[in-house]
Amino acid sequence: MEFGWPVMLWGLLAVPVLLWAYLRVQRFRAKREEALADAHLLGHLYTRPPAIRRHLPVAFYLVAVLCLLFALARPIAAIPLPVNRAALILAIDVSKSMIGEDVKPNRMQATKDAAHAVLDAIPGSAKVGLIVFSDYAQVLVPPTTEREAIREAITGLKSQQATGIGSAILEALRALPGRKELLGERLNPPPVPGQQIPIPQPAPPGPPSTVRPDDLPPAAVIIFSDGVSNLGTNPEQAAALAKEGRVKVYGVGVGTPGGSVMLIDGQLSLVPFDPTLLQRIAQLTDGKYYSISETDELKRLYRQLGRSMGWERRRTEITSVLAGGAGFLMLAGGLFSLIWFRRVP
Numbered sequence: 102m103e104f105g106w107p108v109m110l111w112g113l114l115a116v117p118v119l120l121w122a123y124l125r126v127q128r129f130r131a132k133r134e135e136a137l138a139d140a141h142l143l144g145h146l147y148t149r150p151p152a153i154r155r156h157l158p159v160a161f162y163l164v165a166v167l168c169l170l171f172a173l174a175r176p177i178a179a180i181p182l183p184v185n186r187a188a189l190i191l192a193i194d195v196s197k198s199m200i201g202e203d204v205k206p207n208r209m210q211a212t213k214d215a216a217h218a219v220l221d222a223i224p225g226s227a228k229v230g231l232i233v234f235s236d237y238a239q240v241l242v243p244p245t246t247e248r249e250a251i252r253e254a255i256t257g258l259k260s261q262q263a264t265g266i267g268s269a270i271l272e273a274l275r276a277l278p279g280r281k282e283l284l285g286e287r288l289n290p291p292p293v294p295g296q297q298i299p300i301p302q303p304a305p306p307g308p309p310s311t312v313r314p315d316d317l318p319p320a321a322v323i324i325f326s327d328g329v330s331n332l333g334t335n336p337e338q339a340a341a342l343a344k345e346g347r348v349k350v351y352g353v354g355v356g357t358p359g360g361s362v363m364l365i366d367g368q369l370s371l372v373p374f375d376p377t378l379l380q381r382i383a384q385l386t387d388g389k390y391y392s393i394s395e396t397d398e399l400k401r402l403y404r405q406l407g408r409s410m411g412w413e414r415r416r417t418e419i420t421s422v423l424a425g426g427a428g429f430l431m432l433a434g435g436l437f438s439l440i441w442f443r444r445v446p
Contacts, residue, residue, distance in 0.1 A: 352379030
């Protein structure tokens with residue numbers, strides 16, 4: 102414990118002085134009682150209250166004075182405070198296939214609407230980040246409690262080219278608190294364009310991670326995608342790392358069975374939809390798969406992910422706590438005195 106005004110601790114010397122003065126007063130009262138009548142007659146004149154009743158109100162007052170003197174010194178202590186430690190990453194597929202119109206008005210707009218619904222359901226104290234992925238994954242907004250920047254980024258999303266779900270998972274793990282320290286270089290596989298690549302094992306040299314999985318704050322990733330991954334890191338290998346990092350991945354399939362046929366660049370083209378990969382990733386990470394049409398189920402998911410309370414030690418001035426405690430003790434002492442003696446000491 103530290104003190105912002107330690108010189109006031111000298112005031113604690115007043116407590117033993119007050120205790121000495123109280124004991125002197127008690128001795129003086131005892132002598133007056135002896136002078137009033139003989140000892141064998143004194144019991145017939147009045148009933149002496151029990152010692153605990155006589156001394157308890159004053160004890161409350163003395164402890165209250167002690168608390169007030171400590172409060173004057175402005176104590177600072179590291180106390181555990183409840184905090185919302187949950188972090189959520191929204192990973193949105195912006196590949197060209199997201200222009201499909203099998204989900205109305207189209208896949209991209211349906212995904213934007215669902216992402217906004219997440220922000221509406223998640224408590225403001227939970228951190229939310231945004232990642233987009235196509236040819237590569239990119240963190241647009243790191244995990245934060247500021248919602249406006251995320252909403253603006255979601256609204257401005259545009260479709261691009263290929264789909265790399267594995268890269269999105271790795272990028273989410275890098276952005277989530279504690280996962281980069283735990284998983285190390287395994288989050289940085291060598292780039293091989295257009296090829297599914299396994300995750301390399303960690304290099305032998307270098308100190309081991311000091312981060313324990315049990316100490317990591319709760320985290321989850323929601324992937325909005327049509328489920329077809331054709332570029333970048335092997336998604337199942339990336340899911341294994343998410344599992345190790347205590348990150349649940351929830352897949353939201355954006356599309357309908359059979360996909361959609363659209364006129365693209367003057368030609369009819371099939372825009373595919375395959376939820377198999379998203380379902381597999383959710384299974385590997387203890388998450389769950391949903392269709393974007395399951396509105397009620399998704400809302401329940403958002404609420405469940407919204408809050409995870411933890412405790413964090415923070416240096417805080419506790420002057421108000423001590424002052425409040427002193428006030429309570431004074432009220433208690435006065436109340437007992439009024440009940441037992443019809444007066445306040």
